[in-house]
Amino acid sequence: MFPRLRQLALLACGIAAFTAPALCNRALAADTASGSLLGTDGTAHGNVHVTAAPHGVLVRITAQGLIPGWHGIHFHEKGNCSAPKFTSAGAHVHATTPVVHGLLNANANDAGDLPNIFVGPDGNATVELYSTLVTLNGTDGRPGLLDTDGSSLVIHANPDDYRSQPIGGAGDRVACAALR
Ligand SMILES: [Cu+2]
Known part of the structure; x- marks a missing residue:
């Protein structure tokens, strides 16, 4: 608003x-949240905007200066993107444990799951995604991104294979945006 x-x-x-x-x-x-994407060395890499939808959230990512290719991205459970490795962002957003990861996994319950993004040869990515696995404010019994400890969107070094545990082989966390 x-x-x-x-x-x-x-x-x-x-x-x-x-x-x-x-x-x-x-x-x-709140009906929107946003955050600046930061690299592990504090470099600015663009931004993330999240808009509440009636049954989930729309996510718009505008990123620059990333390594070209496919990258896994997830909603992580804390709104804290501290260097050097963004472990401060915690695990993936989830409602129940144990967390089973993977958009192509029949037993998945990982609410932080999102499709991969593709970074072009110029290092840029501009994408809009939709997830019904989370909400902005915790409605419908699904995790809310704006809960008390917030949440973040993390971009990983490698693509998410959507199957293997615990993060689809996505590797290191290379950029992070704390959402508020
Ligand atoms: Cu992740």
Whole structure:
């Protein structure tokens, strides 16, 4: 929501809180989140925007300066992208354990799973993706990206094979965006 609209929603909620609390909760929940993609040496690599959809989230990634080729990406469970290896971002977003990874795995329950992105010869990638495995605010019993410790989007060095455990062979974490 644009800041001005959000301000108006907050004002309207102040007035309507007694009559329509459900509507107010809806208006107050964030409907977008974003973060800057950082490399392990702190280099800026673009940004990530997440928009709440009725049954999941839309993700737009605009990345530069990456190594060309396919890269696995996932939602990780903490909104903390600290150098040098982004282990601070934690494991993948998940609702239940043990976590079984892989978009092509029949037993998967890994809510952080996302399709690979392709970085062109110029080092750029511009993609829009959709996931129904998470929500922005934890609705429908699915993990919320904006929970108390936040979340991040991590780009890995290698493609995700969508099957092997625990991260599809995607390798090192090469870029990370803390979402807020
Ligand atoms: Cu990952």
